[in-house]
Amino acid sequence: MIASVRGPVRSIGLDRVVVEVGGVGMLLHTTPATAASLHHGQEALLSTTLVVREDSLTLYGFGSDDERDIFEVVQTVSGVGPRLALAMLSVLAPDRVRAAISGSDIAALTTVPGIGKKGAERMVLELRDKIGVLPGGVAASATTATAGRGGAWREQVGEALVGLGWSAKQAEDAVARVAEGADGAGAEPNVSDLLRAALRELGPR
Structure with a gap:
């Protein structure tokens, strides 16, 4: 498994970035906030997970190990794949995901595009005992992105x-x-x- 990548940022999209590693451009799918926090040419360090399918190898990048861990654990729920897991992290911070699942906050979970009431209830049922306690202090990471001046x-x-x-x-x-x-x-x-x-x-x- 590719656990992390480090290198200069060569391209930035809405929900993806290309990081050069050893002369090879690695395409990583990210949350919009992670992508927005990076700048062309800067060195980035992103935690990653590789999703292997019969017809594809897709690399996902995160600003922290905590985000990556949540991304992986929510996919153990029936019907939740990488795209939905990434959408969840685009809407809810990792500690908010934990709080919503452990506290059966269906309203918070259904703010995620693609998660309805039944899906949220299933997620609570299947993950309540797996999701873990809230971390003592989740450090702000690359996902904490300032937007710049002037209303950009x-x-x-x-x-x-x-x-x-x-x-x-x-x-x-x-x-x-x-x-x-x-x-x-x-x-x-x-x-x-x-x-x-x-x-x-x-x-x-």
Whole structure:
């Protein structure tokens, strides 16, 4: 298993990056917040997991080992594959996933595109005893992304919402509502936090 990659970032997309390792460009699928936290040419260190299928080898990259662990454990639930596991981490931080599952918070789990009430209930039933206790202090990692000055975060969050399945109009409206508080807060906004806030505005699909 490829547990991590380190190297300069050669390309950044909405939910993927290319990291050069030993002269080879490695394509990693990531959450929008992880992708937004990276910059072209900078050296990145990402925890990874390799998903092997009959017709493909797909590498997923994460800003922390904790994210990778959650990604792997939620896939032990029937009907949850890599794409849905990645969508979950795009919406909920690892400690929030643990809290939702251990506390049977169906409403929080159904904010993830692709997870309905029955799927959330199954996830709680199958993972409650596996998910583990909340970590004492989850360090901010590459997934904690600042959006830059001048409101550039709006475009990043909007693109992430569209990538997760909402329409451009729904994404625009959610970003506008979140912007009312973010632009007046003073500090540089955080893409990951703002994406989750926008998803809360949109509610369950």
